[in-house]
Amino acid sequence: AQSVAQPEDQVNVAEGNPLTVKCTYSVSGNPYLFWYVQYPNRGLQFLLKYITGDNLVKGSYGFEAEFNKSQTSFHLKKPSALVSDSALYFCAVRDDNQGGKLIFGQGTELSVKP
Amino acid sequence: KAGVTQTPRYLIKTRGQQVTLSCSPISGHRSVSWYQQTPGQGLQFLFEYFSETQRNKGNFPGRFSGRQFSNSRSEMNVSTLELGDSALYLCASSSTGGDNSPLHFGNGTRLTVT
Numbered sequence: 001a002q003s004v005a006q007p008e009d010q011v012n013v014a015e016g017n018p019l020t021v022k023c024t025y026s027v028s029g030n031p032y033l034f035w036y037v038q039y040p041n042r043g044l045q046f047l048l049k050y051i052t053g054d055n056l057v058k059g060s061y062g063f064e065a066e067f068n069k070s071q072t073s074f075h076l077k078k079p080s081a082l083v084s085d086s087a088l089y090f091c092a093v094r095d096d097n098q099g100g101k102l103i104f105g106q107g108t109e110l111s112v113k114p
Numbered sequence: 115k116a117g118v119t120q121t122p123r124y125l126i127k128t129r130g131q132q133v134t135l136s137c138s139p140i141s142g143h144r145s146v147s148w149y150q151q152t153p154g155q156g157l158q159f160l161f162e163y164f165s166e167t168q169r170n171k172g173n174f175p176g177r178f179s180g181r182q183f184s185n186s187r188s189e190m191n192v193s194t195l196e197l198g199d200s201a202l203y204l205c206a207s208s209s210t211g212g213d214n215s216p217l218h219f220g221n222g223t224r225l226t227v228t
């Protein structure tokens with residue numbers, strides 16, 4: 001069965017510094033990986049996805065993610081954090097060719113301080 | 115295009131009652147998925163509908179049911195409500211629900227069971 005893990009419940013970063021939110025995955029076939037962000041009292045917003053191709057995936061709001069097959073990781077990164085990036089971030093994997101079913105990590109709370 | 119619309123935004127119900135939540139997907143999207151989000155269990159997949167047929171189902175009791183109409187709008191129903199059903203219920207749509215299409219989420223319905 002597919003699964004993802006986000007090892008950090010919370011990440012604290014100073015504004016302007018680079019940020020990394022970690023995600024590791026376990027899949028039985030080709031990985032279809034996603035990152036979503038959730039702001040308070042809102043739904044999830046799609047940031048980026050990895051299906052195949054380049055290991056560095058660029059997404060919305062200046063975020064990017066690096067797919068590493070040997071380490072089974074898909075870490076989310078941003079070169080320079082903004083206070084407005086503070087939110088809850090979810091890594092997800094598509095489940096075994098089951099269309100709209102995503103398996104989500106437990107989420108990482110990102111806090112960016114001025 | 116308008117985003118995914120969920121109604122109502124907030125609901126308060128009493129144990130034993132039933133509730134119906136509504137979701138209007140993005141125009142042209144045929145796949146609608148439902149997720150439950152709670153602080154303890156995180157995001158859990160309920161079910162997915164595609165062209166009025168349930169395509170995938172999560173591990174929830176039969177009290178949780180759904181349906182999809184010919185215009186792709188979807189409803190989910192929870193009968194005999196329990197305190198543990200208090201959660202944010204998120205609906206997501208995608209064009210096909212296939213591996214390459216990201217899910218687009220609504221802002222959710224916050225259900226409180228007292």
